[in-house]
Amino acid sequence: MQTRRTELAVRRRVCGLSQESLAAVLEVDRTTVARWEAGISAPLPWVRPKLAEALGVTADELSDLLDEIPASAPDSRTEVGTGMSGSGLIATAAPWALDRGPTLVESTAGDPAFDRRDFLVLSAGTAVGIAHDWLAVDPTLAVAGGEAPAAVLADAPQIDQVEHFHRLRLALIESDNLHGARSVIPLTEQSIERIGQLRRVGIGEPTATQRMRILYAEFAAWLHQDRRAWERAQHWTDRALTWSHQLGDDYSIAAILIRKAHIANDHGDGNEAVELAEAAGRAAPPGTRLGAVAAAFAGHGAALAGNRATSERAFDRARDLAEDADTDPSYGFFLDQSYIDVHQAHGRVALGDHRVAADQFGQAISGMRSGFTRDQAVYAARQAVAYAKAGEVEPAAQLGRTAMEVGVSTGSERILTHVRALHGIFDPGTAQTEVAAFRDAGKRWAVLAS
Template identity: 30%
Template sequence: MWHSLVRADNLFGPRHALTAVHQQLDVLQGLLEDSRGEYRHEVLRLSAQYAESAAWLHEDSMDMASAETWTSRAMEWAMEAGDEAMLPWTLFRRSQLAAGKRNAGQTIGLAQAVQRHERALTRPMKAAAIQQEAQGLVLDGDESACHRKMDEVHEYAASVDSSGDARSGHGDFCTPSYIEIQRANCWLNLDRPDRAVDTFQTALAELPDVYQRDRGFAQARLAIAYVGIREYEQAAAEAAAVLDMARGSGSGRTLQEAVTAGNALAAESNVPAVRDLLDAVKESAGF
C-alpha cells in the first residue's frame, strides 16, 4: 500500500495521498501502544516510513509546521527501531526543509551528515544527498562548488526506468533528468535565467512520465526563468499550464511558483497571454 501511495503522489500530487497516509499512521500508532520487542521494531520501521511520507506530502502542500513535526517523528521512530537506512533519510529531509528556509549552513551540514552514513546508503540515496548539498552551496553563493557536486552526482543517479513507487528504495526519484532539473534551479538561484531555461527544457524532455508532480513544479520554475529573460508570452504559457494541475493536486509548492511567475509578469499585462494568466492567478487566490 505504501508503494501505491508513493506512486499516487508522483502522478497526482499530495491531495490524493495525504488522507490515506494519515489513515495508515493512525493504525500504526495504535499498534505501537501495545507492541514490544522485535514486533515493535517492525512496526516502528513502517511507522517511520509513513511519517516521512506524511512530512513530504505536508511540505508539498505548504504546511511546513506539519512537515517538520512528521520529519521529527520519523527520525524518532527510525532511531528507536535502529533503522540504519531511514535515519539518514530523515536527515536528508531535514536538509530539504532547511533549504526551504534558505539556511545554507544547515542545508549543507545535514546533507553532508547523510553522506557519512555510507554503509546504509543506496546509490540513489547518495545521489539525493549530494545534490542536496549542492542546493546548500548555491544558497551560499558558491557557484563552482555547486556545479562540481552536480557533476559528481550523476555517477550515483537512479535508473531512468524507475517506476515511481520507491520499490528500489528512497532516492529512486533522483534520475539524471531530476538532477538536471536541480541544476536548473541552481542556475535560477544564481540569477542566471538564461542557463536555467536551456537546462529546464532539456531535463523536462527526458523526465519519466511517472513524475508528473515534479514536471509541474519544474514547469513553474521554468516560467520564472522565462520572466528573467523577458520572454513574457512563454512565461505566461508555462505558468498557465501548471495552474490547474497545482490546484487539482494540492501541490502548494507548484501553485506558489506559478503565482510568483504571474506576479513577476504583472507589469506586462498588455500582453494577452499575460493578461489571461493574471486572471487565472486571481481565481487561484482562494486555493
C-alpha cells in the same frame, strides 16, 4: 488461481528449517512465511537478502523461487517495494525512495525503473475505499484504539498488519500523485497512530512495524512539504528520525536527513540544507544511492547560499556517486540525469543564471518518465520563473498557465508558490497576450490577487 511456491518450501526443508525457525531468523511471524509459500503474498524486499542467506541461495535464485505465481493470477500480490517518498522496499533496512521529490515510493522488485502507475493506479477515493473496506473486514484495525485492543487483535493472527499498511500506503502515494496531498494527509496521519497502537499492544514484529511507521512519518512530512506547512513537515521528520535512531538504522537515518535537507531547500534555507545533506551523506551506507541524492541537495543548498563553486562540485559529486552506486531498487530508482538537472537548474536560478537554468529545466522535463504530472508541473513552474527573469515573457506565461492548472487541481503549493512569484515578475502594464491569459486564469481560479 493462486500457485503455491512449492520449491520455496522444499528449499526451506532442505536447509533444515521449519516455518517457525525461518520466521525467527527473519524476524517475521510464522504466518508470514506460510503466506509466502502458499502464494498469497511475497516477501517485502527488505527481508529478501536475509531470506536468501537463510536459504543459501543468491538473489537471482531467490527471485526464481518466488516467481512461480503467474503474473495474471488475481490473488497473487507481490509486495512491491515512498515517496515518501517513499519511500522494492529497502533491501537492507527501511523502504525508501523519493517521489522525484523525494518521497518514499517503493519500486517493483526486479525493475528499478518502473512507472508507479504500472503497479497501482488508485484515486484518492479508492484509497479511502480501501481503508473503509479494511475496517469493515478487519476489526483489528477498527478497534486498535479501543479499551482493550490486544485481546481482539490476538483473535486475528491471520492478519498481516505490516502488509495491510504497506498496501494502503501504496494507494495513498498514488492518490497524492494524482490528486494532491490535501485528501491524503488525514488517513496518513491516522495510520501512523494506528501503527503506534499496534506496537504498544505488541502486535506484529517490532522492527517491521517500526520501519513501516517511519515510512508513514516520512510520507506525512512530504505531504505537508507539498502544502508548505513547514511546522507539520518538521514534526514528522523529527519523529521519523527519532524512530530511525531507535532502530539504529543508518539507511533510514540518511533518508530522513535527506528529506529534511529537501524541506530546507524548499524553505529557502540553503545553509541548513547543506548541513543536513552532508550529514545524510555521512550516514548513508556505502554503495547506496543515498549519497548521490544527498549531494544533489547539498548542491542546491549551496546555490541558495550563493556559493557557486561549492554547488558545482556537489552536483558533479552527485553524478559521480549516481554512476558508481549499486543498483538499488529500494531507494533512488528515480535518480537519473533529469533528477539531478532539475535541482541544479533551480540552484542556477538562485545564482542568477536564468537562461541557462531555463534550458536545463527544459531538458530535464523532456527526459522525465510519464506518470509524474505534478512533479513535472513543479519544474515547469520553476522553468517559467527562469524564463521570466531572463526577460522571455511569452514562454514564461505559457508554462506558468499550464503549471497553474495542475497546481489548482492538486492543491500543490510547491507549484502555486512559483506561479505567484511569476505573477510578481511580470510587468503590471504589459498587454502581452500570453500574460493576459495567465492572469485571467489565475483570477478565475483564485490563485492570483485581483
